[in-house]
Amino acid sequence: MGIHCTIYEAINVAPDFRDxxxxxxxxxxxxxxxxxxxxxxxxKEEIRQYIxxxxxxxxxxxxxxxxTPLRTSGILDSVATxxxxxxxxxxxxxxxxxxxxxxxxxxxxxxxxxxxxxxxTGAS
Amino acid sequence: MSVLHLCNYLEASASRFPxxxxxxxxxxxALTYSELxxxxxxxxxxxxxxxxxxxxxxxxxxxxxxxxxxxxFGVMKARAAYxxxxxxxxxxxIRTIMSDCQVRAVFIDRRRLDVADVSETVILLGENSGEGSxxxxxxxxxxxxxxxxxxxxxxxxxxxxxxxxxxxxxxxSTGIPKGVMLTHRNAISYVDWCTxxxxxxxxxxxxxxxxxxxxLSILDIYVPIKHGARxxxxxxxxxxxPRELASFIASSKITVWYSTPAILSLxxxxxxxxxxxxxxxxxxxFAGEVFPVKQLRKIATKWPSPSYYNLYGPxxxxxxxxxxxxxxxxxxxxxxxxxxxxxxHCKALVLDPDNQAVKAGEEGLLYISGPSVFSGYWARPxxxxxxFLERDGVRWYNTGDVVREDPTDGFIYVGRRDRMVKRRGYxxxxxxxxxxxxxHPAIQEAxxxxxxHPESGVRIICYVAVxxxxxxxxxxxxxxxxxxxxxxxxxxIFIFVDSxxxxxxxxxxxxxxxxxxxxx
Numbered sequence: 124m125g126i127h128c129t130i131y132e133a134i135n136v137a138p139d140f141r142d143x144x145x146x147x148x149x150x151x152x153x154x155x156x157x158x159x160x161x162x163x164x165x166x167k168e169e170i171r172q173y174i175x176x177x178x179x180x181x182x183x184x185x186x187x188x189x190x191t192p193l194r195t196s197g198i199l200d201s202v203a204t205x206x207x208x209x210x211x212x213x214x215x216x217x218x219x220x221x222x223x224x225x226x227x228x229x230x231x232x233x234x235x236x237x238x239x240x241x242x243x244t245g246a247s
Numbered sequence: 248m249s250v251l252h253l254c255n256y257l258e259a260s261a262s263r264f265p266x267x268x269x270x271x272x273x274x275x276x277a278l279t280y281s282e283l284x285x286x287x288x289x290x291x292x293x294x295x296x297x298x299x300x301x302x303x304x305x306x307x308x309x310x311x312x313x314x315x316x317x318x319x320f321g322v323m324k325a326r327a328a329y330x331x332x333x334x335x336x337x338x339x340x341i342r343t344i345m346s347d348c349q350v351r352a353v354f355i356d357r358r359r360l361d362v363a364d365v366s367e368t369v370i371l372l373g374e375n376s377g378e379g380s381x382x383x384x385x386x387x388x389x390x391x392x393x394x395x396x397x398x399x400x401x402x403x404x405x406x407x408x409x410x411x412x413x414x415x416x417x418x419x420s421t422g423i424p425k426g427v428m429l430t431h432r433n434a435i436s437y438v439d440w441c442t443x444x445x446x447x448x449x450x451x452x453x454x455x456x457x458x459x460x461x462x463l464s465i466l467d468i469y470v471p472i473k474h475g476a477r478x479x480x481x482x483x484x485x486x487x488x489p490r491e492l493a494s495f496i497a498s499s500k501i502t503v504w505y506s507t508p509a510i511l512s513l514x515x516x517x518x519x520x521x522x523x524x525x526x527x528x529x530x531x532x533f534a535g536e537v538f539p540v541k542q543l544r545k546i547a548t549k550w551p552s553p554s555y556y557n558l559y560g561p562x563x564x565x566x567x568x569x570x571x572x573x574x575x576x577x578x579x580x581x582x583x584x585x586x587x588x589x590x591x592h593c594k595a596l597v598l599d600p601d602n603q604a605v606k607a608g609e610e611g612l613l614y615i616s617g618p619s620v621f622s623g624y625w626a627r628p629x630x631x632x633x634x635f636l637e638r639d640g641v642r643w644y645n646t647g648d649v650v651r652e653d654p655t656d657g658f659i660y661v662g663r664r665d666r667m668v669k670r671r672g673y674x675x676x677x678x679x680x681x682x683x684x685x686x687h688p689a690i691q692e693a694x695x696x697x698x699x700h701p702e703s704g705v706r707i708i709c710y711v712a713v714x715x716x717x718x719x720x721x722x723x724x725x726x727x728x729x730x731x732x733x734x735x736x737x738x739x740i741f742i743f744v745d746s747x748x749x750x751x752x753x754x755x756x757x758x759x760x761x762x763x764x765x766x767x
Contacts, residue, residue, distance in 0.1 A: 187722055197728065
């Protein structure tokens with residue numbers, strides 16, 4: 124997990140992404156540091172790798188574009204989306220409300236990355 | 248049998264418990280027994296006025312909610328049969344089903360006006376359904392006017408338990424849906440068995456997770472109504488959101504949960520169950536597919552107190568065998584649990600290919616007889632005859648499932664001889680997926696197999712023969728399948744090969760493919 128683990132260790136909190144109370148109290152400091160260290164391209168790459176390994180075994184990475192429709196194309200069904208949401212929450216340290224796990228936010232790598240960014244800057 | 252008609256359950260409970268809540272929507276809207284009964288009577292009166300006669304069929308293209316529940320009873324009070332469909336199905340499929348059984352009336356959500364041409368009497372529900380009927384569409388009625396209609400039940404004394412109660416459509420092997428005709432007797436004999444085994448009372452709270460077009464809904468609806476209990480309706484979206492669903496089950500103090508194993512796996516994995524209080528839950532029932540033991544162990548660890556039952560039975564018989572699951576699930580167990588013993592209202596036989604009973608413990612096809620066995624497929628006498636066997640004056644239904652009998656555990660499910668699998672509770676014909684793949688211009692040969700997976704239950708794998716230079720990407724294959732198949736049939740894995748292995752008679756060698764996949 125690289126630098127992100129280091130950040131959490133430094134502020135001495137065990138990362139329990141399922142505990143919403145702890146998340147809320149930790150949010151400001153940790154995430155400001157985090158967003159300076161990860162570029163959007165890195166984020167998209169990690170999302171792409173996750174989708175390829177979990178849901179498109181055997182596919183060449185170049186075939187999964189940033190704008191390939193994921194939900195509306197049937198590449199991700201509702202169960203796959205739940206797994207992806209859990210991955211995104213744990214990997215990028217955000218909390219996704221049930222209504223936010225929508226086709227709108229999760230239909231492409233682009234939209235997922237944009238959604239994560241907006242959560243981290245507190246825009247939504 | 249306790250009653251002649253499913254409506255008798257509602258009427259009896261309305262008489263005993265008029266003010267108890269019969270059903271609730273997740274937004275808190277609830278109906279008492281007398282309200283549910285009265286409104287159903289209005290629906291019956293309206294339908295009779297529109298020429299719906301005993302024996303007619305009435306379609307529903309609606310999301311699951313209290314209005315849909317009122318309609319089920321209203322249709323049956325008119326002595327007609329209800330025909331529910333997945334309201335998000337493609338228009339073609341809905342039209343095919345409604346015209347196959349020639350519905351006399353149909354209740355449609357306004358968002359599906361695209362299928363309003365299926366019947367001469369159309370009742371619209373949903374947003375703006377209080378508006379007056381559009382004079383340019385004289386055969387359209389709005390729901391409010393139906394509810395305001397004077398109540399009238401078709402001749403109660405003419406009720407016969409062999410009247411058709413509902414028709415549930417499943418996918419046929421050629422992709423054309425088949426209508427499973429189920430009578431009041433079929434449903435009531437099953438509901439009475441549920442009373443015997445699960446001992447419901449008016450204090451129970453049943454969940455209704457399954458859609459009304461799945462036969463799990465028969466237990467969900469009619470068992471609580473029979474006993475004066477409450478049924479909490481879970482609409483589709485809530486049913487697919489594990490965290491919200493977990494919260495709902497806890498806050499509604501659900502006492503009886505019934506669903507496919509898939510949704511229990513999702514709850515265990517994503518529901519954050521440790522956050523909620525499930526002390527009211529006393530029964531966890533599952534049916535529809537094999538429950539991978541790893542996943543059953545997970546949910547049983549999170550919910551250790553209820554009694555668990557594995558229920559087995561195709562739509563044609565509803566539940567016909569059952570197995571209590573003793574907890575805890577041993578750490579070492581990998582073998583799926585048995586489907587258990589025949590229910591008290593059913594008889595079971597295991598036959599070899601010559602229709603002779605197998606020796607004890609040997610594999611054979613499971614046949615079921617009894618009052619819960621369906622009467623036949625709508626307008627398909629040949630297909631109906633093909634699944635029944637007459638033996639000593641008794642009609643036995645061939646489930647198509649291969650089992651063997653264990654003296655301690657009852658029937659163990661072995662597999663099928665045909666190419667049908669269950670995934671997430673849906674019947675999927677592997678041949679239908681192959682047919683769709685062949686429509687792709689680049690694909691020369693396709694073979695679809697299934698493989699058990701410890702977490703997802705069943706995975707569907709497509710082996711596709713395409714020369715290396717013209718291979719589509721896997722993403723393209725997924726897009727293609729999404730456009731050519733219903734979403735519940737989407738394959739999990741695509742593997743490109745130069746050619747498919749063949750047997751000595753030049754047929755596709757499915758066994759070789761299965762071995763190739765398992766050793767990869």
